[in-house]
Amino acid sequence: MSVVTVQLGQCGNQVGQQLLHSLLCDAQEGQRKELCTASRERFFHQDTHGELVARAVLIDMEPKVINQSISRAARSGMWRYGETSHFSQKQGSGNNWANGFCVHGPAHREVVEELVRREVERCDRLSGLLAMMSVAGGTGSGVGTYVTQCLRDVYPKSFILNHLTWPYGTGEVIVQNYNSVLTLAHLYQLSDAILVHENDTVHQICSQLLNIKHISFADVNSVIAHQLGSVLQPALTADSQGAYSRNPLGELVSALCCHPEFKLLSVSSIPQVPLASMAYSSFSWPSLLKHLRQMLISNTKMEEGIDWQVRPLAAAERSRNLTAGSFNTSLANVLILRGKDVYSTETAGFEDPALYSSWLSPQEAFSVWKSPVPFNKYEKSATLVSNSQALLRPLDSMVGGAWNMFASRAYIHQYTKFGISEEDFLDSFSSLEQVISSYKELR
Numbered sequence: 262m263s264v265v266t267v268q269l270g271q272c273g274n275q276v277g278q279q280l281l282h283s284l285l286c287d288a289q290e291g292q293r294k295e296l297c298t299a300s301r302e303r304f305f306h307q308d309t310h311g312e313l314v315a316r317a318v319l320i321d322m323e324p325k326v327i328n329q330s331i332s333r334a335a336r337s338g339m340w341r342y343g344e345t346s347h348f349s350q351k352q353g354s355g356n357n358w359a360n361g362f363c364v365h366g367p368a369h370r371e372v373v374e375e376l377v378r379r380e381v382e383r384c385d386r387l388s389g390l391l392a393m394m395s396v397a398g399g400t401g402s403g404v405g406t407y408v409t410q411c412l413r414d415v416y417p418k419s420f421i422l423n424h425l426t427w428p429y430g431t432g433e434v435i436v437q438n439y440n441s442v443l444t445l446a447h448l449y450q451l452s453d454a455i456l457v458h459e460n461d462t463v464h465q466i467c468s469q470l471l472n473i474k475h476i477s478f479a480d481v482n483s484v485i486a487h488q489l490g491s492v493l494q495p496a497l498t499a500d501s502q503g504a505y506s507r508n509p510l511g512e513l514v515s516a517l518c519c520h521p522e523f524k525l526l527s528v529s530s531i532p533q534v535p536l537a538s539m540a541y542s543s544f545s546w547p548s549l550l551k552h553l554r555q556m557l558i559s560n561t562k563m564e565e566g567i568d569w570q571v572r573p574l575a576a577a578e579r580s581r582n583l584t585a586g587s588f589n590t591s592l593a594n595v596l597i598l599r600g601k602d603v604y605s606t607e608t609a610g611f612e613d614p615a616l617y618s619s620w621l622s623p624q625e626a627f628s629v630w631k632s633p634v635p636f637n638k639y640e641k642s643a644t645l646v647s648n649s650q651a652l653l654r655p656l657d658s659m660v661g662g663a664w665n666m667f668a669s670r671a672y673i674h675q676y677t678k679f680g681i682s683e684e685d686f687l688d689s690f691s692s693l694e695q696v697i698s699s700y701k702e703l704r
């Protein structure tokens with residue numbers, strides 16, 4: 262089964278290109294033929310000359326980034342984008358969600374739907390659609406939301422996973438909180454799952470774990486692609502009966518998003534070390550998983566600076582409604598293990614009921630996927646996709662920031678002039694307040 266990737270805006274096109282490249286670099290032939298075949302079928306098709314062509318559509322309102330992504334892929338000599346799988350215009354959306362959603366999206370609906378339809382028809386079976394974008398600009402967020410809405414109409418039964426890049430907390434687009442709130446509130450109604458990378462967190466990984474001095478988007482995108490790739494590369498799941506799972510998006514959604522109020526997913530990976538130190542590093546599964554578990558419960562995205570004091574509450578303490586400080590409660594987790602000795606690895610630490618909300622049993626809330634094939638040069642690696650309270654704080658601060666600006670009606674005219682009313686803003690605020698409150702109540 263295959264996934265059609267839809268890359269939107271500058272960020273979506275840059276991250277998408279890096280993701281597809283990382284997936285293909287990882288899935289090289291050798292003793293990993295089975296994984297390689299499953300991975301390629303998932304994300305690429307072969308043209309009549311045997312060249313690998315991404316099952317992807319590139320959309321932006323300006324041509325520069327799309328051209329760069331297309332030529333970067335072609336220069337790799339390993340794969341390329343389809344010659345007519347892209348659509349761009351002359352001018353971006355000016356960091357304005359309303360411009361993207363109300364103007365550019367509807368104006369180009371037919372051509373975008375046609376591009377996606379062609380990719381979908383090329384798949385023997387469609388596993389789902391992966392829409393990638395940032396939430397802070399105007400095209401990824403506004404056009405991206407509009408396109409997701411169209412895809413939901415056209416493919417009502419297909420899985421749609423949105424991968425969102427959240428902006429740096431400070432110093433970027435002045436209206437980023439407005440764009441983020443409008444995007445998230447709408448996507449919550451449309452998407453099956455929303456997988457988030459925060460630029461601040463990834464930047465920290467680049468600087469503290471990978472020792473990169475002058476961090477570029479290319480560095481940040483490599484980390485995102487590594488984490489996302491380790492989720493999307495084929496793995497053996499409990500139901501896949503010894504063959505690589507063919508339905509990645511469906512498996513992810515059914516394992517993690519059992520309730521429409523809870524769709525926000527975060528990702529953590531371990532280990533992450535500079536390429537140069539890889540040869541000198543050795544890792545043991547018990548240590549990797551002990552760190553990853555503590556990263557989960559203390560809501561830390563890196564193995565450095567983990568708070569080891571945070572601990573889960575016993576059932577009796579929970580029933581007395583005690584709060585556990587900064588303990589991060591999970592609704593559901595998928596643990597993905599890749600590399601040596603995966604079959605003998607002990608994962609009981611993640612099955613502890615104290616990690617989860619009381620309304621799911623650990624058997625329902627926790628899944629493990631495995632592959633004996635090492636991922637991206639790491640002899641052993643573990644990735645956790647988590648539907649938990651991890652994104653509560655940044656979401657709260659995004660909504661709070663937008664609300665403060667909205668209270669003085671700052672910049673609102675830039676949205677109303679494209680047809681987004683104050684009422685639309687209020688609806689978005691109230692639906693996200695509901696999401697925040699649901700995650701806060703998770704225990």
Ligand SMILES: Nc1nc2c(ncn2[C@@H]2O[C@H](COP(=O)(O)OP(=O)(O)OP(=O)(O)O)[C@@H](O)[C@H]2O)c(=O)[nH]1
Nearest residue numbers: 270271272275353354355356395398399400401428
């Ligand atoms: N991680 C990452 N973030 C990016 C990248 N490019 C832009 N961003 C982030 O994306 C947000 C800005 O959105 P863009 O994707 O540049 O904008 P756009 O969607 O093309 O919209 P317009 O420029 O308004 O047409 C900011 O938060 C940036 O930090 C990238 O390559 N990687």
